[in-house]
Amino acid sequence: MQQAPGPKLALNISRRAFVMACSMVIFGYFALWLLNFKDIYGWIMDDGYYFYRGTKIVENPWKLFDTWNYVHLNHLIFGTLPILLNYDIPSLTLPEFEARTGIFRGFLLLTILLHGALIALWMIILDRLRLNRLIALAAFLLFVTGPTLTFWAPLPDSRMLGLLAFLPGWLILFRLDTAHRLAIPRPWGRTAFWVGVLFSLSQSLQYTTIYIIMPVLFVYFSHAMITCRDRIGVARMALACLAGCLTVPLVTELLSAAAGVPTALGPFMTYLERWNAHRAFDTLEPPRVMWLRMFTLELGWPLCGLAVVGLAAALAGSGTRSGVDRRTLSLLAVVIVIGLCQQFFSGSQAMFRQVSVLLPFLFIFVAIGAVAVASVVPGPRARAAVAAVILVVAAIIPVRESITVFRAQRGLGEVMDWAAAAADGHRVRWLPIAWFAPGETAVRTEAELRNLDPDDLLITYFPYTFLNTYPEVEAVLNRLPPLYSRPTLYTTNAMWCETHARGSPDTRQVPVRSEARVYRVGDLLEQWPAR
């Protein structure tokens, strides 16, 4: 591969050391999640909808084209596999899922495995990119320890899952691009078609991969058109790739029609409907302002600054110290910049999950940025040491946020464990979790609550709708110290970044709504006089 002239990062590690280090991190990821899985009960929001969808599809496969007629591959494979494989994990009962809580958690378990596979795939991609391996390792660590992965790792509606099909496609495109540049004679049209198919599969896994597919196709093919003499060949490749990109949407559109779904409710129209539904609210601050706040909350100013420096260095062509060739790095930088601008200025709601497909790539530029900043220091070893220190300091904010998110992931499970242990023969009841139909263990009305045994325990987890119906209960719960409480995802900045743009209230400072809590029913009723 062509290497641009200029000094490189003096230190490097062997390929074996890189793979070993990454494998240890992957092992750590699995150990962390699987050993703590006892307390992982999910978000109980869109993960719940995905679960219900999966159960419906198992009963009737044509339900794949029901309401929310999109991300079919995700529903078809990831949604049904835990049920077909009977992943019935021993669990305490969630009111929404009752006896099926174990299967719901099997769903979460599979998602953790899929994210593990994604991390492993990302390691392979970083290896193939021929980056300086220290930079690659830094980028890998930043991705794995970041709050975004920690937030989405057990959640089946994770937008990152689309990368499972996108990354192999992108790797082939990268190879194809390099081969084309080196004028290696080969019929690349067919390969370009399969790249397109992989991209369309990734979009069927999670539609948000479109935010990286579009810039990648635009940048790679427009650059090839400008720089290659065989423009007709490039145009053929682009068309073949585009045809590949349309395969899965066309197949799903046809199958949806065959299932009797009207065109107005077909996959294509559903995407358009989603697009409209995700338009930013005028009543909230502009999306670009929100994006800046989210990036600084999730990643911190230092890391964002390094990303800007790294992108600028790559665009200016001085990112060669990373070891990868200048052209590839510059193209990748353009892709990321376009991908980010797309989000910042599209007028869509600012939800951090939408950029989660760009983050792994962005972290490469963070590491390059650290090297670029450290290049002012004389001496190669001192430079490497300074770059490492800069990265560690910059990583403090996201890693701290990530730890908070991981603790919050366990919050609901810990509260359920505690209540089960403390119930001592009495029942454990719930206030309804917002947006879901309450199960048998949840109390629906004031009358039901008053009829409970005073010694029963009451768990509250995001009782948004119940508290809106009975505001006086919220006042009581504010006064009454819980028997036990743990922070949940609703207390984290990561959750705010995902829900604020939807107009959801900021629950971070409202413990009654954001924590999972246990109360004794008698204590609650004493403070809540009958009307």
Add this chain to the structure above:
Amino acid sequence: MIMQDCWTIARSRICCGLAAVRSRRPVLVSAVILLMVAGLWIFGRLFILAYGPAMNPILDLTVVAISSDSEADHDPSRARNLFDGRPALGRLGQAWTSAPTPPPHFVLIEFDRDYPLSSMRIYNRKETRLDALSVRVRGAFGERLVFETRGLTGIDPIEIPLDGKRIRSIRIDVLANSLNGRRRANADIGEIDFPGFRVRLADQNN
């Protein structure tokens, strides 16, 4: 130059690999998918098998030390009887009885770590009644008096709410005790338990 050579070799290997895969593509793809599904199924079975015991909602609680004002190795009424799982029988060797000195008497229970205890239940011996006692708990929050009362009667266990505080040690001070309605110098407790927890005595207490 070296990089170019590497790339050429890598490219030829990839091409050879792709050609080999292409020739048997349907069989290979099916085999890989089947293997992945089988692997996931086996993983699921093993995970559930290994994971089942961890879901026992009854948690173990380890008591590392129990001391009282009347501990002696030969004493059949020493405080370790408080956790023998036999409440209220009151037979010798199944309850704690203090020395026959004037009250107050105390029992100090220490755990191996902080436990989020919802409550504690103190059982009387069959014939004796705790008439006045206080309970202090210690944890990361410091020491706190959580219960103090006089005039307790009845056979029902005395339930002391601990509100899920993370507690490291508990001290019970018995201020007055009676036997068949008459004041008694000794203090007696039949049993203590913590709802939701299975008490395990560390080796030195067994």
